[in-house]
Amino acid sequence: MLFPPGPKLNQGEQLQLLRRTPLRFFDDCHQKFGRIFTLNLGTFGNQEVDTEANGKWVFITRPEDVETLFKTSPEIAMAGVANKMLFGSRTQQGGIIRLDGREHMNIRRVYQPIFNGNRMRAYTLPIMATIRRHARLWSRSRAFPMLPEMQRITIDVIAKSILGFDESELFDMLCSRLMCLENAAIQGRDRHMAERELSRIIHEHIATNRTTDLSDREDVFSRLCQLTKPDGLALTDKELHDELVTLLKAGFGTTSNALAWLFACILEKETVRARIQEEAMNAVGGREPAKCRFDQMPYTEAVIQETLRLCPSVAGFTGVRYLSEPLRLGGYTIPAHTVVAIATHILHRDASVYPDPLLFKPERFLTAKPSAWRWAPFGGGNRMCVGRSFAMHEMKVVLATLFSDMEINLDRPVGGSEVQGFFCSPKDRGPHVRIKDRSHDEES
Numbered sequence: 510m511l512f513p514p515g516p517k518l519n520q521g522e523q524l525q526l527l528r529r530t531p532l533r534f535f536d537d538c539h540q541k542f543g544r545i546f547t548l549n550l551g552t553f554g555n556q557e558v559d560t561e562a563n564g565k566w567v568f569i570t571r572p573e574d575v576e577t578l579f580k581t582s583p584e585i586a587m588a589g590v591a592n593k594m595l596f597g598s599r600t601q602q603g604g605i606i607r608l609d610g611r612e613h614m615n616i617r618r619v620y621q622p623i624f625n626g627n628r629m630r631a632y633t634l635p636i637m638a639t640i641r642r643h644a645r646l647w648s649r650s651r652a653f654p655m656l657p658e659m660q661r662i663t664i665d666v667i668a669k670s671i672l673g674f675d676e677s678e679l680f681d682m683l684c685s686r687l688m689c690l691e692n693a694a695i696q697g698r699d700r701h702m703a704e705r706e707l708s709r710i711i712h713e714h715i716a717t718n719r720t721t722d723l724s725d726r727e728d729v730f731s732r733l734c735q736l737t738k739p740d741g742l743a744l745t746d747k748e749l750h751d752e753l754v755t756l757l758k759a760g761f762g763t764t765s766n767a768l769a770w771l772f773a774c775i776l777e778k779e780t781v782r783a784r785i786q787e788e789a790m791n792a793v794g795g796r797e798p799a800k801c802r803f804d805q806m807p808y809t810e811a812v813i814q815e816t817l818r819l820c821p822s823v824a825g826f827t828g829v830r831y832l833s834e835p836l837r838l839g840g841y842t843i844p845a846h847t848v849v850a851i852a853t854h855i856l857h858r859d860a861s862v863y864p865d866p867l868l869f870k871p872e873r874f875l876t877a878k879p880s881a882w883r884w885a886p887f888g889g890g891n892r893m894c895v896g897r898s899f900a901m902h903e904m905k906v907v908l909a910t911l912f913s914d915m916e917i918n919l920d921r922p923v924g925g926s927e928v929q930g931f932f933c934s935p936k937d938r939g940p941h942v943r944i945k946d947r948s949h950d951e952e953s
């Protein structure tokens with residue numbers, strides 16, 4: 510079997526490099542081995558995954574290979590098996606992200622209408638109210654870091670708008686366990702305990718709410734409770750639990766890190782900050798929430814796309830698939846039982862795809878929408894992030910609401926990135942900012 514070239518280090522060493530310094534590792538491999546390279550990562554340390562995996566992970570970096578991967582049948586390029594290796598399968602066996610085939614399609618069908626772009630208006634008012642409730646508590650006299658604030662807003666939004674939690678002791682416990690799991694320094698017994706606690710909280714939420722009348726509620730939890738599977742049965746409590754935990758974990762770190770990166774990128778360049786602020790004032794300034802114009806923010810949307818291109822919130826790779834049959838990629842026939850993934854860190858910085866790739870230039874997305882094969886922060890194909898429209902909308906609403914309600918100034922810029930599990934966060938808890946209320950500040 511001829512695999513694309515790769516480093517000669519042993520499996521343990523390669524796993525360490527990918528976990529500790531993924532972006533530098535990808536840069537080095539790309540420089541040494543070119544457009545397609547092989548890492549020996551085994552089953553990512555997850556012994557409990559029972560597959561015939563050969564332990565090789567082939568990373569692609571060119572748009573034409575991304576197109577081939579995303580167009581390959583999901584029966585051949587399987588995301589569920591690969592995600593079980595990546596995220597483990599012991600503590601939480603199911604959830605859409607770990608499923609393949611018909612089981613995956615059935616759940617995906619439930620999610621699609623709920624996360625459909627046209628439904629985003631319904632989420633706007635609660636998201637705005639959440640942002641303003643949190644922002645009211647921020648210091649007006651001292652500088653503070655943005656990442657923890659974005660984490661608090663993001664948990665609040667997901668837990669209430671998607672999981673159907675309301676303000677309660679259980680919600681407070683959920684926030685504290687999720688924040689704890691977000692800290693990659695918490696490992697071993699403590700992490701295991703936090704996982705178990707999170708699980709218990711979700712089970713308690715299900716037990717309390719499942720039997721109530723959910724017919725007029727629109728959150729994902731209520732929809733999943735009312736879902737009937739092809740066998741005519743409802744989702745079991747375990748299946749429901751696995752979906753809710755998956756949504757929390759998939760939506761929390763990704764969105765909160767992306768938001769912290771957004772403030773870092775926007776506040777570092779006065780021209781960008783001024784245009785964001787102008788659009789925010791036009792969309793929100795002084796309007797009542799129902800009349801805000803979040804669909805008229807092309808520059809802000811381009812800034813979000815450019816930020817996701819350059820500052821990945823997921824640590825350097827997406828679109829992870831396990832091959833059940835050989836696949837031709839980058840001039841090689843990649844054997845069955847290999848994992849293939851996109852090194853987005855390289856794809857997004859390719860000078861032949863993005864001229865001046867290291868410059869922050871949102872204008873590049875103003876005239877052309879990002880192409881599915883060149884821009885993949887949300888993955889793609891049939892496994893494209895189901896929360897993509899929700900996350901894009903939430904980020905726009907956060908930026909427009911905050912930049913319209915207050916003047917935000919940079920106190921301390923970000924000095925690089927740090928890896929937290931699968932996420933890349935801005936160092937030092939994100940940019941440190943000082944804020945001042947504007948006079949038209951309105952109550953939500």
Ligand code: HEM
Pocket residue numbers: 588605606607617667671755756757759760761763764767822823827828829886887888889890891892893894895896897899900
């Ligand atoms: C900036 C924010 C986000 C980023 C960068 C992001 C990124 C991703 C990526 C890379 C994938 C894998 C796609 C693939 O394998 O091709 C994914 C899948 C997924 N994401 Fe997101 N995500 C974000 C926000 C969210 C939110 C807010 C939710 C929901 C609350 C969410 C729920 C999911 C789910 C359920 C999947 C699995 C889809 C499937 O397997 O069919 N994500 N996301």
